Amino acid sequence: MDWVGVDPLRQVVSRDAAMAQIDWLNIHWQVDIPDFGYYFWWDDKGLSLKSAAFDFRSRVHIDFVEGTQARRIKAVTGEALTRAMGCQKGLRPAIFDATAGLGGDLSVLANVGCAVYAVERQPVVAALLKDALRRHAIDGDAGWCERVQLQCADSRDLMSHISHGVVYIDPMFQKDRKSAPSLSMQVLHTLEGTTERPEQLIDAALDSGAARVVVKRPIRADFLAGRSPSSQVKGKTVRFDLYSRRKLTDADAIPHQGLIDG
Ligand SMILES: C[S@@+](CC[C@H](N)C(=O)[O-])C[C@H]1O[C@@H](n2cnc3c(N)ncnc32)[C@H](O)[C@@H]1O
Secondary structure (H helix, E strand, O other): OEEEEEOOOOOHHHHHHHHOOOOOOEEEEEOOOOOOOEEEEEEOOEEEEEEOOOOOOOOEOOOOOOOHHHHHHHHOOOOHHHHHHOOEOOEOOOEEEOOOOOOHHHHHHHHOOOOEEEEEOOHHHHHHHHHHHHHHHHHOOHHHHHHEEEEEOOHHHOHHHOOOOEEEEOOOOOOOOOOOOOHHHHHHHHOOOOOOOHHHHHHHHHHOOOOEEEEEEEOOOOOHHHOOOOEEEEOOOEEEEEEEOOOOOHHHHOOOHHHHHO
């Protein structure tokens, strides 16, 4: 599918260098703002997504260098997410993040030392994430980014290559009418391909060679696909359902990259 991009200052050199890493999208760049629909925006903050329907200043933009997510990454010591993955006593399992999304969880996991193979099916979301990782590698402490591989693909097609480590699944939650979702979450819900068939992900993950499968759920939600976990790690508003296949060992810390390519 072709997309419109707006580059008001015609920063062609920096833009083309960044876009060379995002080969799954075809973006037609222009200076003028379109009258309707979503469009990409390029400026000194890198790649964002805007909509003609939003306030002009609003954008979906991932930032690992400054702001809320950067603070979350730095603050993490033993949050529920890392405990659910089995991070303990120096063990840092390799994570196959089957639903990378905006990269919030994977950045925390990579920062504590896990190798993360991240997969995002939605091409717009994958593009925003890829560009945020690129910027962080340049502007931030590049360390944890080097542990992240990102692929724009459907995780279900890759699960059969997994022989170890942890598969992490964070499906889109149902829209919660009580709380106002962030702009990013509202947009994610409207983009094609973000919400379909999460039960197929758990089926594929449980058929893979992963030592453990972890599913993030709202604290009171049913089990994904009705499958009872072997244990749970609970946070305040979410919980992690653990499906343990075998004990995690140092062999589960080997990055997934070579296995999938091989
Ligand atoms: C709730 S978001 C994940 C949020 C992420 N954990 C974070 O911290 O930002 C779910 C994401 O999974 C993606 N997704 C859903 N099914 C997928 C699949 N089969 N393969 C790859 N990505 C998928 C959706 O496009 C969406 O971006």
